[in-house]
Amino acid sequence: MNYLITIIGPTAIGKTSLSIALAQHFNCDIISCDSRQFYKEMTIGTAVPSDEELIAAKHHFIQNKSIFENYSVGDFENEAIAKLDELFLKNNIQIMVGGSGLFVDAVLKGFDDFPEIKDTVREQLNADFELFGIDYLQNKLKELDNDFFQKLYCENPQTLQNPQRMKRFIEVCLGTGKPYSSFIGQKKNERNFTPILIGIEANREVIYERINQRVDNMINQGLVAEAERLYPNRALNTLQTVGYRELFDYFDSNIEDSRLLGNAIEEIKKNTRRFAKRQLTWFKRTENAIWFDYLTDRKKIIKHINQHIKS
Numbered sequence: 001m002n003y004l005i006t007i008i009g010p011t012a013i014g015k016t017s018l019s020i021a022l023a024q025h026f027n028c029d030i031i032s033c034d035s036r037q038f039y040k041e042m043t044i045g046t047a048v049p050s051d052e053e054l055i056a057a058k059h060h061f062i063q064n065k066s067i068f069e070n071y072s073v074g075d076f077e078n079e080a081i082a083k084l085d086e087l088f089l090k091n092n093i094q095i096m097v098g099g100s101g102l103f104v105d106a107v108l109k110g111f112d113d114f115p116e117i118k119d120t121v122r123e124q125l126n127a128d129f130e131l132f133g134i135d136y137l138q139n140k141l142k143e144l145d146n147d148f149f150q151k152l153y154c155e156n157p158q159t160l161q162n163p164q165r166m167k168r169f170i171e172v173c174l175g176t177g178k179p180y181s182s183f184i185g186q187k188k189n190e191r192n193f194t195p196i197l198i199g200i201e202a203n204r205e206v207i208y209e210r211i212n213q214r215v216d217n218m219i220n221q222g223l224v225a226e227a228e229r230l231y232p233n234r235a236l237n238t239l240q241t242v243g244y245r246e247l248f249d250y251f252d253s254n255i256e257d258s259r260l261l262g263n264a265i266e267e268i269k270k271n272t273r274r275f276a277k278r279q280l281t282w283f284k285r286t287e288n289a290i291w292f293d294y295l296t297d298r299k300k301i302i303k304h305i306n307q308h309i310k311s
Helices: 013-027 050-055 073-088 102-107 119-132 134-144 145-157 156-161 163-176 205-223 224-231 245-250 258-283 300-308
Strands: 002-009 030-031 094-098 194-201 290-293
Touching: 002 013, 002 102, 002 300, 013 030, 013 094, 013 194, 013 300, 050 134, 073 094, 073 102, 094 258, 102 258, 119 134, 119 163, 134 145, 134 156, 134 163, 145 156, 145 258, 156 163, 194 300, 205 224, 205 258, 224 245, 224 258, 290 300
Parallel strands: 002 094, 002 194, 030 094, 194 290
Antiparallel strands: none
C-alpha cells in the first residue's frame, strides 16, 4: 500500500523544515503544493526553499513554471498524480507539503465533472464583464453561490481577481440553475495511496511573530528589488498576491519615501497574517488530520506516522 504524508498548516509555521526531516527519515521525495512557489520569477516573496533545503531532499513543483503560463489547479492535479505514480514505484511513502488548500484537495480528492454550458450563456457573461469589470463577477458569484465565494476568499483570494476562472464558476451557476459548489464532491476519484494528514499549528501570537520575522527577512533578502523587476507585469493573475501587490502599490506612488515603503511592509505583514488566518480556517475543516504544535519533537510525529502505516 502507498502512503502520502501530507503536511498542512499556516504560512511560516515550519512546514518546509518538517517535510525535509520526514523525507530524510523515510528516504523519499517531496511534492510541493504551494501555488505561489510554482513560478520561477518569484523567489523571495514566495519563501521558496533555500538551495540548501532543496539539496537536503528532492523537491518537485518548485519554480517549474513561468508567470506567463496559464497553469490551473486541474493542471497541477494531473501532473502531481502522474509524478506520484512514478515516485511510488521507488518508495511506497512520499510527502506532500504546502499551504494552498485547494491544491492539496486536488491531489487528495480530485475535481469533478461539470455539465456543458450553452455558448449563449458564455457570450452574455463575456459581454457583462466587458461592461462592468471584475467587481461585477465577484458580486455575481457571491449572489449565486455565496458558500463557494467565501471558500475562495478564505483559501485562494487571488482567484477572485481572475476573470476567466470567475466567468467559469458563474456560467455553471447560470447554465444549470444550481450553485457551482453543488457539483463538487460528486465524482469519486480513485487514488492509489492512503493520505496521512499532519497539521502544524501554534497559538496566534507565535504565528504572527513568525510571519513578521519572515517578512523582515524577505525585505533584507531583496524583496523590494524582486517586486520592482516584476512590476511591469503586475496585471498578471499570478502576481495578484500578498508580498508583491503591496509593493506594486508603493511603486505606483512614484515617491521614494521610506515612510511609504515602511507602510507597504506593514501592509504585507498584516495581509499575510490575514492569509494565515484563512489558511487555518480552511485546514481545520480537513477530515482525519492530526494536529501537532510546531515545537513537537519530530520523533513523536514519526511515531504517529509509523503507527498509521502499521495499522
